[in-house]
Amino acid sequence: MGAKRSRTTKQISPISCDSGLKSSAIIASAVIVASSEDLLIQILLLVPIKTLMGFNSVSKQWLSLITDPRFIRLRYPLPPSASALFFRSSSCSSNPDYQFISLDITEVSPIPFKTLNFTRDPLSSGISVLQSCNGLLLCASHQAREFNRRYYVYNPTTSQFATLPRIRREYSKHVLGMSLAFDSLKSPSYKVVCVRTSGKLLQIEIYSSETQLWRVSGEPFTAPKYMEFGNSRFWNAFYLGEFEGHWHLIEVNSDFTSLFDVYEMAIDHSWWFVKYQVDLSAISSVFPEIIKNNRYGYAFNIISLGRRGREEDDESFLVLEIPGGKIVHYNLVDKTVKKLWEYAPIGYKFYNDDGLRYCRALPYIESLACV
Structure with missing residues (x-):
């Protein structure tokens, strides 16, 4: 038994020592990485996006780095490609459900969302997607009258959203369509284009995420009687x-x-x-x-x-x-x-x-x- 205890002691001691050395080496390496922003960026560029989202809470430095437009351009130097298509799978009056179809049949990707519950819509009618534009979604109160409808811009990857300010109250019920414009390769900001009636003419107003304000764009104009200003772009x-x-x-x-x-x-x-x-x-x-x-x-x-x-x-x-x-x-x-x-x-x-x-x-x- 004594021999056995002796052998056990000899086995444990070196392992404990190595573990301590390894831990010290890991901590030292982490300090080096944390102190070199260029090295940290190169590592974060290779991290899967879902893991990257979890790194936002590591420190204010990491959050600032990951959300910096320069880092985003390094991460996505080319126009983004769609990994899936999604569509409304039900026509219920409450919060609609969405079905995702992966564009890669060899890989099963996690479903980003089934319903949109990033905020509680004040009309209690749920939220539906109107448009998808380069990773951002233009959303609105589901099946609500235009006068009361709320509009949102939502990023399903980061779970961030912004509630758009209302256009002038007297114009809100005259909105014919809203469209989102966003190109991350040109600018980190986005715009929302609103087409509304102005008497017998039409008027364009544009919201900019940079100024967070609506502004009238151009002069009132006419359009063909049956022109659509919604977001549908493919029919049969x-x-x-x-x-x-x-x-x-x-x-x-x-x-x-x-x-x-x-x-x-x-x-x-x-x-x-x-x-x-x-x-x-x-x-x-x-x-x-x-x-x-x-x-x-x-x-x-x-x-x-x-x-x-x-x-x-x-x-x-x-x-x-x-x-x-x-x-x-x-x-x-x-x-x-x-x-x-x-x-x-x-x-x-x-x-x-x-x-x-x-x-x-x-x-x-x-x-x-x-x-």
Whole structure:
């Protein structure tokens, strides 16, 4: 027994000593890192974003560093790419639910939110998303009259939000639409554009997060009678949207064509040119349900156009809704198609004879932008 105790003592002593040395070395290394802001930045740039959010509470120095626009530009030197699409999954009168669809079928990402509960809306009607713009969401009181509606800008990555000040009371009930404008590569601030009536004319007011004020922009103007100033930008076989600084336009003039073009606007905004061509027959060979029941034409709904990767044509793609509750990914470069998601068959309600729901999806983009 004595021999055993002796051997045990000899085993414990060196380990305890090594542990102490290792702890001292770790503390010394941490002090060196903390004292060198450049070294700390290089480390924080590699940390996953969810972990990075937890580091905000380490110290005021770390919080200031992580939220600094210069750090954000280093973290995201290129236009951000969407990791998922999300859309309202219910039409209930209370706080709406949202469904997320990952754009990477090989990786399951955590759902950022199911409902928006970042604040208690004073109207007790819940909060819904109107628009997604480069990581920020424009939100509003759900199903509320315009006169009472509250508007918010929310960053779901950082859980930060800002409540927008009301425009002048006499104009609040005349609002026709609100839109968010934000580009982190150009400025850390964002703007919200409001279109409202002014007598028989229309007027634009712009809110700036930099000044936190609304200002009238330009003179009152007229517009076509049926022009929409909401945030919808894609309807069935028509799409108009911006992605990574490029504007794209799709218009399918016939249900019977298997080919249609995707147009892109020139950098100087002077003209549109054909960027891609979509071949619906390539989709129907994998998902024959896209062919209408009468065998004439195709049934589909354009949900989104985007790009994954850093190269120009790494993976430009369309996301389409097809009959049967399927959401599919169509690669515009190599013409391949794959299923991203499918509605549960039980309880799913089709909204037209072609079996399409016409869901309106918005991009989800991780961002460190302050609001």
